[in-house]
Amino acid sequence: xxxxxxxxxxxxxxxxxxxxxxxxxxxxxxxxxxxxxxxxxxxxxxxxxxxxxxxxxxxxxxxxxxxxxxxxxxxxxxxxxxxxxxxxxxxxxxxxxxxxxxxxxxxxxxxxxxxxxxxxxxxxxxxxxxxxxxxxxxxxxxxxxxxxxxxxxxxxxxxxxxxxxxx
Numbered sequence: 001x002x003x004x005x006x007x008x009x010x011x012x013x014x015x016x017x018x019x020x021x022x023x024x025x026x027x028x029x030x031x032x033x034x035x036x037x038x039x040x041x042x043x044x045x046x047x048x049x050x051x052x053x054x055x056x057x058x059x060x061x062x063x064x065x066x067x068x069x070x071x072x073x074x075x076x077x078x079x080x081x082x083x084x085x086x087x088x089x090x091x092x093x094x095x096x097x098x099x100x101x102x103x104x105x106x107x108x109x110x111x112x113x114x115x116x117x118x119x120x121x122x123x124x125x126x127x128x129x130x131x132x133x134x135x136x137x138x139x140x141x142x143x144x145x146x147x148x149x150x151x152x153x154x155x156x157x158x159x160x161x162x163x164x165x166x167x
Contacts, residue, residue, distance in 0.1 A: 028080060030080045030081060030082040030110075031124070031125050032078050032079065032125070033078070033079060033080075033081045033083070033122050033123060033124050033125070034076050034077070034078060034122070034123040034166055035079045035081070035116075035121070035122055036073035036074065036075075036076055036077075036120065036121040036122075036123070037117065037120050038067055038069075038072070038073055038074075038117070038119040038120055038121070039067060039069035039070075039071060039072060039073060039074060041069070042069050042070060042071070043069065044068060044069065044070070045063050045064035045068055045069060045070050046063065046070070047063045047064070048061040048063070048064060049064075049068055055068065056068035059160065060160045062160075065160050065163060065164050073164055076166060076167060079110065079114050080110065080111070080114075081108050081109070081110045081114070081122060082108065082109045082110065083106065083107075083122075083124060084106065084108075084109075085106055086105060086106060105133075105151045105153075106130065106153075106154060107149060107150070107151060107152065108122065108130070108132070108149070108150050108151075108152045109147055109149050109150075110147070110148050111148075112138060112145035112147060112148055114148065115148075116136055116148050116150055117132065118132050118133065118135065118150075119131060119132060119134075120132045121161055121164065122152065123166050127166075128154060128155075129154070129155040129159065129161040129162060129164075130152035130153060130154050131153045131155060132151075132153075133150060133151035133152065133153055135150070136148055136149075136150040137150065
């Protein structure tokens with residue numbers, strides 16, 4: 001008979017409840033960015049929406065900005081988002097066959113209350129435009145949402161996102 005073994009316990013509820021508030025507090029230290037949420041409903045673009053293929057046939061349309069929905073994006077919001085540029089140092093990861101080179105992209109994070117979705121557009125204080133990649137990771141602690149992580153795709157100055165009005 002084995003005695004004296006202590007098993008890890010679930011953290012007290014107060015720590016679970018505090019985790020989202022700590023992320024909100026950390027996010028407050030981040031610079032404000034402008035968020036334009038991509039529209040996912042409403043009126044289809046009269047200029048480029050193809051009812052046969054059910055797709056936008058002009059990614060540079062100035063009516064929908066390539067989204068397929070008139071206006072393209074919802075009203076602008078000011079939110080706190082941390083943006084981490086990739087390190088210039090080589091990133092390596094250990095695998096079963098040894099070290100491999102890992103390409104690091106631009107990563108964003110925010111409090112779960114911001115509720116970032118794929119294809120939303122973020123504009124930083126310098127005017128750079130980013131689009132949220134297809135995967136948004138919601139980090140949680142025992143069922144409580146704590147933080148969102150997402151990869152950002154920086155857009156070139158000639159991209160249609162630079163035609164979206166930002167005030």
